Amino acid sequence: MDLVLALAVCALGGVVAGLIGVGGGVIFVPAMVIFLSMDQIEAEATSLLMIAIVSLFGTWRQRGYGNVDLRDAILIGVLSPIGVVFGVVLANELPERALKVAFGVLVLYVAWRLMKKALRPDRPEPEGSSGQG
């Protein structure tokens, strides 16, 4: 039964990944911890494998729809590991609480900007979109 729940929640994670372009780890990790009693580190490591597989299929579909700039994606993907090292060093140097609060504020600012852009009344909908309503 727990495996069935884990499978169902991971299907949902895939839908979220496809809809908003994230890997889905935000859903896969808790699914493994809660339903399969995996420990956090093992769940995170395993979710990375799932993310690689899921985003590969997502990329394939999105490429078919014409929604992938492959050159930009490779640039971002290749640079990211350098950023990871940077982040880990920073995490060891600065107090965790302050970092989290600063990141939280930044994330809220970005959320506000996205929302403002989305709700701007004069925004033209690109061709091929179903538009509002």
Add this chain to the structure above:
Amino acid sequence: MDRERLIKLLVVGTAAGAFSGLFGVGGGTVIVPLLIAFLAFPERLATGTSLAAIVLIALFAVITFSFYGEVDIETGVILSIPAVFGVIAGTALQQRIPERSISILFSILLVGVAVQMFFF
């Protein structure tokens, strides 16, 4: 590619890595909003390009983790099966909704991330 755009992409890639190193948030949480807000990508292009970048990022990370033997390959593959069906359905669904609703969904996710940062 013009210089300003290249620099912005370098920032997006480094930031995506740095924030996952710092807080364990996935790359997409950083890549998608930055592509939309700072490189003026339309939402669908931002999410598709993000997924392609995540393939590389996750591959690097999973290879690193596998050296420490933390990856449960069998469980990962089994759980990926419904997740792959999910992502195919999710991308198909995404083509049928207005682009702005993707931004709104993403804002909701970001508020959730902020709450997690403030309280956990």
